[in-house]
Amino acid sequence: KPVKNVVILPADYGQDTARRWPVVYLLHGFRGRYDTWIGKTQPGLPEAASRTGEVIVCPDGGYSSWYWDSPTDPSMRYETYVAEELVAAIDSLYRTRNGRGGRAITGYSMGGHGALYLAIRHQDVFGAAGSMSGGVDFRPFPEKWDIKLRLGDQKTHKENWDKNTVMAQLPLLKDGALQLIIDCGTEDFFFHVNVKLHEALTKQGIHHEFTS
Numbered sequence: 001k002p003v004k005n006v007v008i009l010p011a012d013y014g015q016d017t018a019r020r021w022p023v024v025y026l027l028h029g030f031r032g033r034y035d036t037w038i039g040k041t042q043p044g045l046p047e048a049a050s051r052t053g054e055v056i057v058c059p060d061g062g063y064s065s066w067y068w069d070s071p072t073d074p075s076m077r078y079e080t081y082v083a084e085e086l087v088a089a090i091d092s093l094y095r096t097r098n099g100r101g102g103r104a105i106t107g108y109s110m111g112g113h114g115a116l117y118l119a120i121r122h123q124d125v126f127g128a129a130g131s132m133s134g135g136v137d138f139r140p141f142p143e144k145w146d147i148k149l150r151l152g153d154q155k156t157h158k159e160n161w162d163k164n165t166v167m168a169q170l171p172l173l174k175d176g177a178l179q180l181i182i183d184c185g186t187e188d189f190f191f192h193v194n195v196k197l198h199e200a201l202t203k204q205g206i207h208h209e210f211t212s
Helices: 036-041 045-052 078-093 110-121 147-151 158-163 167-172 191-204
Strands: 005-008 023-027 055-059 103-107 128-132 179-183 209-211
Touching (some): 005 036, 005 045, 023 078, 036 055, 045 055, 055 078, 147 158, 167 191
Parallel strands (some): 023 055, 179 209
């Protein structure tokens, strides 16, 4: 199916045709779409891309995909889309710095979950990941944000809920494999699950930056 994306190029992208650019994939939250960041949340992204010297890609996350390959809805394969198909397309269309060292992924809320989930599961693709108020463990919220439409009802599909959190991916992670930054406000409803993620990473010996 066709999926729209916003691609933001630095102002001097066209001036040095030999230069290769790092790419940041920026994932929107629940109810968002491909133009949420540039249209509503961060209209200054073009200036930021020029200032930091990077390409910024804002994918469409299907309103409420949570960036999984849904085990219950075959139309929602956003892990495959973002981590495989979109990355390959961006590298083929733009002068990017190929390889995981030239790619980072981050996002807000649902997108924060998606960024960490995808980066940990695709460490060959991404070298750095961030999460802003990410829904890193959604199990305390069984009726929220269309999650049960993507994973099934929590009572009858408990395994889907357990294995698709960010927390469940931590055994795949070794210290130094990813550069990680996590932030969440203390009044955010995801604050406590982010604290638990921070504690789990610390216990596992995974270096990361956590701010609240």
